[in-house]
Amino acid sequence: MSDNSLPDELAATMRKAIRLEYWNLFWTATIIVTMGLVLGQSQTMKTAWVEDTLGVVPPIMFVIAAHMELRGTRSAHFPFGFERVNGLGFFVAAVALTAVGALLLYNAIMSLIATEHATVGSIVLFGQHIWLGWLMIAAQIYSLIPPLFIGRKELPLAEELNDKLLHTDALMNKANWLTGAAGLAGIIGLGLGWWWADALAAAIISVAVINDGVKALRSSTAELVDGAPRALSQPALSEDAQALCEHLQAEFPGTTVRLRETGRLIRAEVHGAHSPQDWQHPRRYWPSEKERAWRLAQVSFVPPVEAVAELLSDSKP
Amino acid sequence: MRSAPKPGHLYACYALVMRYLPALALTLLAGCNSLPRDPDGTLDRIRQQHRLTVGWVDGASPPPVVRRFLEEVARDTHAAIILRSGAAEPLLAQVRDGQIDLLIGPFEKDSPWAGDVAFGPPLARGAGEIEIKAAARNGENRWIMLAERAARTVSQEARAE
Incomplete structure (x- = not known):
């Protein structure tokens, strides 16, 4: 890198x-x-x-x-x-x-x-x-x-x-x-x-x-304003980002996937999921042509709310 | 993958262009002569009626170049000149409204009327920023061209502009 x-x-x-x-x-x-x-x-x-x-x-x-x-x-x-x-x-x-x-x-x-x-x-x-x-x-x-x-x-x-x-x-x-x-x-x-x-x-x-x-x-x-990634020539959502969203949702069922674009790069947040045990490079999650995998710069995981509540109750004296 | 154009194709394009080039050039030359036209037909009217209304701004004695300029315009249009004189502002308003074909007088180089009427090149220079020049109605481009050509024919200042 x-x-x-x-x-x-x-x-x-x-x-x-x-x-x-x-x-x-x-x-x-x-x-x-x-x-x-x-x-x-x-x-x-x-x-x-x-x-x-x-x-x-x-x-x-x-x-x-x-x-x-x-x-x-x-x-x-x-x-x-x-x-x-x-x-x-x-x-x-x-x-x-x-x-x-x-x-x-x-x-x-x-x-x-x-x-x-x-x-x-x-x-x-x-x-x-x-x-x-x-x-x-x-x-x-x-x-x-x-x-x-x-x-x-x-x-x-x-x-x-x-x-x-x-x-x-x-x-x-x-x-x-x-x-x-x-x-x-x-x-x-x-x-x-x-x-x-x-x-x-x-x-x-x-x-x-x-x-x-x-x-x-x-x-x-x-x-x-951190909107979902847009297509190159029009304000419609980009196809590759939509495919990525579907791919992440299939890989982490029951979660909410949020995508945003920073310049030419896409950053993804998977809400309601712990980070997988086997750590993967973000590019691994890119669903289509691998030569375009550079588009995905980051995949973050936000644990479910219940997990946060458990964590808070454990930390109480 | 798009293939590069073959030499044969390039020659065919070249031949096509060369074939129609004389016709295109002739059309453009014919067009050169017929454009521009006046939206309100000023020049056509002057030529048909053989009458040209010219204004002269009071309080200034016209230098000889103005007379030569008017003679040149009259010769080009085969028109007799009808002269009106008065204050600059009302005459300029009459030029703007098409009641006077040409107004000649001393005007500032950057006259505030520049957007309302079309000033030609200077026929002569007065004191400071003052220029003796002709004003025509805006947009009457063929008529304006004729006046500009006449000014350049008789005046060194106009040619140098």
């Missing part, structure tokens, strides 16, 4: 994921700069730009959490290491997504109510007067490409690491084409003289951002 909280078999995958997230940050930075250069007054572009800028929150939180998990050793102040930093990062990313999504939706709705007509003027490029909208369209198309590839590469790593933060980022990247398409439609609509297209596209993008944020918020808060 290593000094840090990360299971040994995940170290190589984690390093691979960190490298990928650095690439993710690099490509996202190029998108932010490209989009920022052609923002103009378009609500769609501003919303898409804020969305892209927000896109750096999950990878940054992942990289910070991953470094702490890899390098942060257990100490007197942090006896469990830093396995929950990832959960905290997931929560921070979720709050940022939801709050900014709500703000963007408010702005888009206000623009629609005020019937604001977005001005997109022209610039001179290579001696030609070009409508800035064309550059916005080019920037939007560019912003679609890197996330598509990065999202595909993130997904298997997130599943291997059982990392919700990375998984949420992967899904957001993979679904980025939807917001990109809305953004393109907004700019083209604006060019066609439909003043409402810009704000409407911005509202659609905001709803997508809020949707991602709320899903992440539900999962992350569940972990922080």
